[in-house]
Amino acid sequence: MSEGGARVVWFSTLAVGVGLATWAFGWMAVPVLAGAWAWIRRGDPAVPLMAALAAPLAWGVLLALPGVTGGGTARVAEVVGAAMQVGPFALVVLTLAFPALLAGSVAGVVRGVSAPARPRPPRGA
Amino acid sequence: MRRFTTVVSALSLLGGLWIGFRPTGPVPPLGDFLDPVHGIWSVGRTADLPAKQTLALKGLGAAVEVKYDARGVPHIFAKAENDAYRALGWVHARDRLFQMELTQRAVAGTMAELVGERALPLDRDSRGLGLAAAAEAKWAAIPAGSEARAAVESYMEGVNAYVRGMQPEDLPLEYRLLGRKPRQFNPVDTYYLLARMSQTLSYQQGELRFNAVEQMVGRAAAVALLPIDAPIQEPIEPVPGRRQARIAPTRFPAPELATGARIAEARRWRDAADLVASADGRARESGSTIRGDGVAGSNNWAVAPSRTASGFALLAGDPHLPLTLPSIWYEAHLVVEGGIDVYGVTLPLSPIIPIGFNRDVAWTATNTGNDVVDFYRETVNDSLRPTQYRLDGAWRALGVRVETYRAPSGRVIAVDTLLSTHRGPLHQTALGWVSVRWTAREVSDEGEAFWRAARTTSARDWYAAMERYRTPAQNFLVADRAGTIGIRSTGRYPIRPGSGTGNVVFDGSTSASDWVGDRPLNWYPQALSPAQGYLASANQQPMDPAVRPGYVGTDWPSPWRAMRINTLLRAHPAMTPDLMRQFQTDPRSEVTPFVMTALGEARVAAERAGTWTADDATAMAFLEAWDATFTPGAGGAVLFDALLSSLTRLTWDELVIPGENRRVATPAQMMLTRLLADPGSAWWDDRSTPDVREDRDQILLAALRDAWSRTRSRFGNDERTWKWSDARPANIPHLLRLPGFGREGLAVTGGPETLSPMPGGGYGASWRFVVELGPEIRAWGTYPGGQSGNPVSARYDDRLALWQRGELSELLLPRSPEGLGAAVTTSVLTFLPE
Numbered sequence: 001m002s003e004g005g006a007r008v009v010w011f012s013t014l015a016v017g018v019g020l021a022t023w024a025f026g027w028m029a030v031p032v033l034a035g036a037w038a039w040i041r042r043g044d045p046a047v048p049l050m051a052a053l054a055a056p057l058a059w060g061v062l063l064a065l066p067g068v069t070g071g072g073t074a075r076v077a078e079v080v081g082a083a084m085q086v087g088p089f090a091l092v093v094l095t096l097a098f099p100a101l102l103a104g105s106v107a108g109v110v111r112g113v114s115a116p117a118r119p120r121p122p123r124g125a
Numbered sequence: 126m127r128r129f130t131t132v133v134s135a136l137s138l139l140g141g142l143w144i145g146f147r148p149t150g151p152v153p154p155l156g157d158f159l160d161p162v163h164g165i166w167s168v169g170r171t172a173d174l175p176a177k178q179t180l181a182l183k184g185l186g187a188a189v190e191v192k193y194d195a196r197g198v199p200h201i202f203a204k205a206e207n208d209a210y211r212a213l214g215w216v217h218a219r220d221r222l223f224q225m226e227l228t229q230r231a232v233a234g235t236m237a238e239l240v241g242e243r244a245l246p247l248d249r250d251s252r253g254l255g256l257a258a259a260a261e262a263k264w265a266a267i268p269a270g271s272e273a274r275a276a277v278e279s280y281m282e283g284v285n286a287y288v289r290g291m292q293p294e295d296l297p298l299e300y301r302l303l304g305r306k307p308r309q310f311n312p313v314d315t316y317y318l319l320a321r322m323s324q325t326l327s328y329q330q331g332e333l334r335f336n337a338v339e340q341m342v343g344r345a346a347a348v349a350l351l352p353i354d355a356p357i358q359e360p361i362e363p364v365p366g367r368r369q370a371r372i373a374p375t376r377f378p379a380p381e382l383a384t385g386a387r388i389a390e391a392r393r394w395r396d397a398a399d400l401v402a403s404a405d406g407r408a409r410e411s412g413s414t415i416r417g418d419g420v421a422g423s424n425n426w427a428v429a430p431s432r433t434a435s436g437f438a439l440l441a442g443d444p445h446l447p448l449t450l451p452s453i454w455y456e457a458h459l460v461v462e463g464g465i466d467v468y469g470v471t472l473p474l475s476p477i478i479p480i481g482f483n484r485d486v487a488w489t490a491t492n493t494g495n496d497v498v499d500f501y502r503e504t505v506n507d508s509l510r511p512t513q514y515r516l517d518g519a520w521r522a523l524g525v526r527v528e529t530y531r532a533p534s535g536r537v538i539a540v541d542t543l544l545s546t547h548r549g550p551l552h553q554t555a556l557g558w559v560s561v562r563w564t565a566r567e568v569s570d571e572g573e574a575f576w577r578a579a580r581t582t583s584a585r586d587w588y589a590a591m592e593r594y595r596t597p598a599q600n601f602l603v604a605d606r607a608g609t610i611g612i613r614s615t616g617r618y619p620i621r622p623g624s625g626t627g628n629v630v631f632d633g634s635t636s637a638s639d640w641v642g643d644r645p646l647n648w649y650p651q652a653l654s655p656a657q658g659y660l661a662s663a664n665q666q667p668m669d670p671a672v673r674p675g676y677v678g679t680d681w682p683s684p685w686r687a688m689r690i691n692t693l694l695r696a697h698p699a700m701t702p703d704l705m706r707q708f709q710t711d712p713r714s715e716v717t718p719f720v721m722t723a724l725g726e727a728r729v730a731a732e733r734a735g736t737w738t739a740d741d742a743t744a745m746a747f748l749e750a751w752d753a754t755f756t757p758g759a760g761g762a763v764l765f766d767a768l769l770s771s772l773t774r775l776t777w778d779e780l781v782i783p784g785e786n787r788r789v790a791t792p793a794q795m796m797l798t799r800l801l802a803d804p805g806s807a808w809w810d811d812r813s814t815p816d817v818r819e820d821r822d823q824i825l826l827a828a829l830r831d832a833w834s835r836t837r838s839r840f841g842n843d844e845r846t847w848k849w850s851d852a853r854p855a856n857i858p859h860l861l862r863l864p865g866f867g868r869e870g871l872a873v874t875g876g877p878e879t880l881s882p883m884p885g886g887g888y889g890a891s892w893r894f895v896v897e898l899g900p901e902i903r904a905w906g907t908y909p910g911g912q913s914g915n916p917v918s919a920r921y922d923d924r925l926a927l928w929q930r931g932e933l934s935e936l937l938l939p940r941s942p943e944g945l946g947a948a949v950t951t952s953v954l955t956f957l958p959e
Contacts, residue, residue, distance in 0.1 A: 026163055027145065027156040031138065048134065062161040069161065072169020072917050079916045080165050082865020083302060084152075095159045095166070098141070105137035112131025 010041055011050050018058035018099065023068075027099070030055050034103035038110035047111050052104025056096035063095065151241075153304030165301050167294035172918035174952035180290070181959040184211060184282050191216060191954040192945045194937050197912035197920045199954075200458040202942050206272075207279035209459045210476040212956055214283025217455060221473035221914040222307055223297040224451055225284070227860055228474050229310070232317040232324075233257045238531050239305055240861065242538050245530055249541060252528045255550050256324060259566040260316035266568045273573035274312075280476035281312045298916060299861060305533065310474075315572060318474040323565035325446065326492045326597035331680050332500060332628045333398035337789035340391035342779050343381030350377070350792040351680045353626060354670040357795045359687040361600055361612055361667040363655045368695065370688050371669065375799040379807035380779040392782055395789045397554035401500070401561065422682070422882045423491035424709070425602040426661035426690050427610040429654060434699040437899040440604040441705040442480055442489025445882070446891040448857045450867055450922060452910030454892050460940065467579045468938060470892050470908070477575040480892060482904060485582040486605045487896040491662045493598035493614045493650075496678040497564040499621070499640070501548055501633030505558050514546050514558075515634045523551065546633065560633055562640070564617045569595035584609040584653070591615055592646060600650075600662035606898045612660045613651035614667045618644035618677065628679040648675070659694045663687040663880075683795035685715040685878040702905060705895045710931030712754035714878035719798040720769065721748070724829065726804075727822035741826065744833040747844050755876030760847035762876060763840060767832035767852075769877075773797060775824050775831070778812050794878065849876070855883050855929070857909055859916070866916045873929050881931075893933060905933035 014037045021029030034051045041047050062068045069076065077088035084091065145156030158164050174193055182189070187204040189212045194200065199216045203209035217225065230236045234251035236244035251257070267274045288307050300306060331351070339347040359370040383391060424443040430436045446453050454470035457478070469481015480489045505511030506520060513520040524545035532538050544551040548562040570593060577590035584603040588611065591601060598616020603609075619640040621627050631638035650667035652660055663686035667677060692715070693708050694700070728745055731737040744764065751761020776797060780788040800808055804821035811819045811827075819827075840847045850872035859866030875881030881890050894906030909928040913920035927934060939945040 022160065023162050027160040031142070059161050063166060068170075069166045070169030070172055072172055073166060075172075075917050076166055076169055079865050080298065080302075083298075083863040083916075085864060094155075095161065098145070098155055098159050101137060101141040102145070105134045105141055108130060108134025109138055112127060112134060 007044070007046065007050065010037075010044075011054050013037070014051060014054040014103075015058045015061075018055045018103065019062055022058065022062065027102075030099045031102040031106040035106040035110050038107035039114060042111050042114040045111075048104050048108040051107035052100045055099035055103035059099050060096055063092070148304050153302060158301055158304070163293040165298065168296075168298050168301075168915060168917050170294045172913070172915055172920075174920075174954075176951075177953050179955045179957065182211060182215065182283070182286055182956040183959040184279070184286075185956055185958040187958065189956040190942045191956070192939075192942055192950050193952040193954070194945060195949050195951055196456070196934055196937075197923070197951070198456045198458060198937070200460065200937070200939055200942075200945055202460045202462075204462045206459075206461045206464050207275055208956075209461050209465075210276045210280040211283035211286075213457060213459065213471070213476055214280040214285075215287045215956070216283075216457070216954070217471070217473045218284045218287035219295075220912055220920075221451055221455060222288070223299040224860060224914050225310070225314075225474045226307055228321055229314045229317045232260065232321050234528070234530070237538060238533055238535075240303060240533075242532055245539060248530055249539070252541065253543060253550055253552070254324065254328070255543075255545070255566055256320040257317065258526075259568075260320045261313055263319075263568055263570060264313040264316045267570055267573065271573070273570070273576040276476050276576055277312045277315045277572060281310050281314065284310045297914060299863075302863070303533075315475045315477075318472055319477075319571050320565060322472070323597045326599075327494075327497050327565060328563065329494075329496065329498050330398045330401045330500070331496070331678075332630055333394055333401060334790040335628055335679070336630065337391045337394035337398065338780060340387045340394060341380075341383045341782070341789055343378070345378040346380045349375070350796055351628075351790065353628060353676060353679045355666045355681040355684060355793070355795060356799050357684050357688075358669045358671070359665055359684045359691055360650070360669040360672075361614060361660075361662040361665065361687075362650045362652050362669070362673065363657050363660065364669055364672050365656060370684065370691070371671065372799075373671075375796075375802075377796075377800055377803065377806055377808055382779060382812070388782060391789055393555035395782070397556045397559065400554050401552060401559070422664055422686055422888065424661070424663045424686055424690060424880055425489045425491050425600070426659060426694060426705075426708075427602050427604045427612070428694065428700045428705075429610050429658040430608040432658040432694075432698055432700055434701045435897065435899060437897050438604040438606070438608050438610055439700055439702060439705055440482075440487045440489060440602065440610070440896045440898070441709065442602070442892065442894050442896075443709050443880070444480060444490060444891050445888050447887055448855070448889040448891060448909055449860050450857055450910050450916070451860070451914040452891065452908050454908050455912060456906070456908070456936075458938070465580050466940065468904070468936065475572070477572055478579055479575055480894075481579075482896050482898075482902060483579060483581075484606075484902060485898075486584060486587050486603060487898060487902070487904075488578065488587060488601060488603045489894070490599035490601050492664055493600050493616060493667060494664055494678055494681070495598050495614070495616065495618055495667075496627040496676070497596065497598065497617060497619065499548075499562050499619070499627050500630045501546070501560045501562070501638060502556065502630055503546060503551060503558045503560050503633035505551075508557070511544065511551075511558065514551070514560075516547075517634075517636050521547070548633070548639070556630075559630070564596045564619065567595075569593070569617075571595065583607060584611045587611075588613055588615075600664075600667065602660060602662060604896070604898050606900070606902070608898075609654050610660055611651070611653040612662060614649050614662075614677075616649075618648065620644060621676070624676075626676045626679075644675075650677070659700075661687060661690040661694060663690060680793065683716070683793045683798075683878070685794070686880050686882070688715045689713065689880055702895045702897050702903070706893075706905065706931070706933050709880060709890065709893045710874045711880045712756050712759075712874050712876075714753075714755065714876055716769075716794060716798060716878045717753045717765065719801060720765070720772070721753075723801040723821065724748070724768075724825055727825035727829075730822040731826050736826070740833065741829060744829055754874075755849055755853075755879050756874050757848060757850035757872035759849040760844055762849040763847045763852040764832055764836050764844070766849075766876065767836045768828055769794075771828035771831040771835070772825065775811065775828050776800065776808060779808070848872075853877075853883055855889060855909075857889075857925075868922060868925060871925070871929055874931060890928070893928070893931075894936075895933060902938060904936040904938070906936055907933050 081088035081091040234248040458468040469478040504515035506513040530539040546560040574594040665684040665687040855871040
């Protein structure tokens with residue numbers, strides 16, 4: 001499989017995993033799962049970006065599923081957005097940005113601490 | 126570079142986890158909040174009732190079936206009464222859990238623990254009133270094992286069963302926004318709710334404002350402006366043979382304008398009134414007593430079979446209370462095999478049906494507004510830190526209660542030491558130390574009275590069941606299937622020493638100032654099946670003192686609504702339920718003719734004096750073209766309302782403390798209309814023009830010009846575009862005033878002095894209903910809002926449009942589960958014994 005194809009598969013795996021784990025365990029599953037996934041994929045420099053995209057994708061799909069929200073996503077966005085004085089669109093953006101922040105940052109940390117550092121050039125070279 | 130991005134990522138992760146777990150200012154922890162499965166987004170899953178649901182409920186003796194009709198009303202069918210109350214508690218909690226907790230906390234003074242430190246002033250006010258302790262004492266006084274006590278306990282078990290069984294998606298939105306979880310409830314919480322109703326309906330400080338007025342204009346003038354007896358009498362207790370309101374001759378002694386020390390004294394009385402009223406913001410905002418015009422205004426009336434088209438008694442109820450979303454009311458129907466079959470509106474946190482009907486009797490209420498609060502100037506041993514007060518020549522120890530206030534985290538945010546005398550809480554005011562006695566703080570059991578009333582079969586039985594009802598005093602109107610109609614202003618009427626009136630501040634140093642007893646039941650204002658064939662109440666003075674003297678209260682609201690109802694009832698000898706419904710949103714006000722007649726005379730005077738301008742003529746023509754209705758599209762109502770406002774301001778300028786811009790009190794509007802009958806009264810003089818003495822006609826003309834100018838400035842120069850609905854829309858805020866959760870700018874029929882007064886916010890028609898007491902009871906009703914407390918649910922405000930139009934829904938009254946057909950059943954909930 002090509003590198004691009006593999007990335008698509010891994011990206012999809014993370015997105016599905018985040019969706020299922022959120023359903024089962026709640027929001028804390030996002031950084032945990034993303035961290036584990038990033039560890040497995042630590043050699044890939046695109047890991048933080050992929051995680052930051054897969055997690056909000058998963059939450060976005062959950063928001064679109066009537067079984068999850070009772071079909072009331074737009075209504076909740078309108079009502080709660082008004083109560084928080086941020087507007088419905090901002091509430092949706094915030095909801096998608098939050099898992100992106102968690103997943104992207106945990107992947108960044110995992111990659112940073114796990115991948116071997118490049119050797120320093122010899123002094124004076 | 127890599128190290129840098131790792132550090133940035135780590136910081137971002139920490140930040141994300143921090144806001145995920147911790148609240149940030151008013152924002153709750155975002156993790157649980159934004160979670161699409163368990164957070165706010167899940168509230169849509171509970172917006173609709175499930176079509177079918179079966180649950181085990183601990184404590185049930187037998188299965189209970191709850192069938193919801195298309196209006197979201199639960200019809201609860203049980204084999205035992207306490208099972209029905211248990212189920213009612215559960216369904217209340219499902220639909221109104223946050224409201225229930227907020228109500229309890231508002232009385233307990235623990236709002237800050239739920240919503241944060243900004244609620245501390247409210248908590249201090251609530252604890253200062255001492256209602257929580259009163260509720261505890263009332264509950265403690267109910268005999269263990271009594272049926273009424275068991276009803277409340279069963280109800281609260283149902284509430285707590287719901288709370289225990291909640292799933293994440295069941296958590297109401299308000300809790301999510303606050304980042305809080307619901308607590309368990311106690312049976313005594315029902316008595317907190319009843320205390321709250323007493324606060325809303327009976328806490329007054331008229332005597333303090335009376336004294337402020339006295340300082341401003343002299344005693345004689347104050348007595349005339351805030352009289353014990355209303356000059357226009359349309360009493361609740363009918364006067365045989367009377368066909369219209371009695372208007373007593375009224376004299377307004379010239380104001381003795383205050384200077385120096387008296388102004389300072391007036392300010393002290395006003396400040397004391399504000400302080401004592403602090404738990405009730407309405408008083409401060411209106412600059413009047415809480416019973417003043419345009420604040421609260423309930424109506425009810427009943428018609429005997431002799432004056433109805435069907436030959437059956439009719440009853441209409443229209444209690445006006447603070448309008449909120451969710452509504453104060455929750456509609457429910459309880460049917461117990463071989464027992465009660467009662468339908469009506471309940472107050473979440475209570476199993477009581479205070480307004481409703483069974484298969485034989487219907488009942489409703491308006492507020493009596495009798496004087497049940499008195500103030501005593503106390504002598505204390507230390508003006509700064511008193512520990513004792515003087516009574517009958519001896520020092521007595523003050524009661525001391527230490528109140529601790531906490532934030533949601535549990536952190537102590539304030540500690541107060543509250544003092545009390547044997548009369549009640551002691552407040553330090555600008556007048557010194559003042560204690561307050563109030564019937565709401567004394568032991569009584571309204572819950573038991575309502576419990577008994579629900580099972581009566583005649584109006585007479587109903588009143589017998591309510592004999593022990595004490596607070597807040599209500600004009601209870603009852604009709605039964607036998608055709609009896611009755612009314613009784615039921616509650617405590619304290620007997621005072623001396624003249625017997627309570628519109629003074631008493632000397633606290635002697636026990637001779639204390640109440641000496643209560644009026645007996647047969648003294649209460651009342652009537653049973655009077656010859657006139659109808660009965661009505663609208664918060665007016667209940668007995669005409671010319672017929673039956675006796676101190677009930679003071680500074681009565683203007684009787685415009687009472688007059689209008691009586692006018693309508695007299696004019697219709699064959700009443701129907703639909704006419705009763707139409708009356709509830711009748712668009713006319715009895716005050717209009719008084720003002721328009723005087724204005725016409727002012728025009729003649731101005732034309733004669735050569736001061737009548739083209740603008741005056743345009744404004745007058747606009748008013749004269751108005752059909753005198755307060756309907757949403759009425760432009761004339763906008764100008765008329767502005768005219769009344771200007772006239773009030775220009776007339777009562779003597780009641781404004783120099784340098785300030787609000788009156789120490791505003792006399793009821795009927796006093797203004799009585800003054801209109803005296804064009805030369807010194808009260809018409811404008812204090813700001815010392816060289817000129819104005820008369821009524823000049824002030825009316827000035828008010829017209831001011832109103833015309835202000836209205837054009839606010840609504841534009843084209844008066845054809847003015848709409849009453851723009852000037853005075855109905856606003857129904859959310860309980861926490863959360864934007865987006867309330868409904869504002871609603872076009873409704875009704876003005877400040879019509880049967881459906883809508884003073885621009887606050888109070889309004891909270892439950893309109895009509896009952897026909899034929900062989901089979903028929904009923905219609907609605908309230909502004911919906912059964913659900915979930916703002917995302919269609920059931921949150923699904924009745925609002927109907928309410929705005931003044932229409933009612935037919936209420937379904939099945940006798941058994943099978944009686945509610947599948948076509949009108951939206952949800953079936955079955956409780957099984959655990």
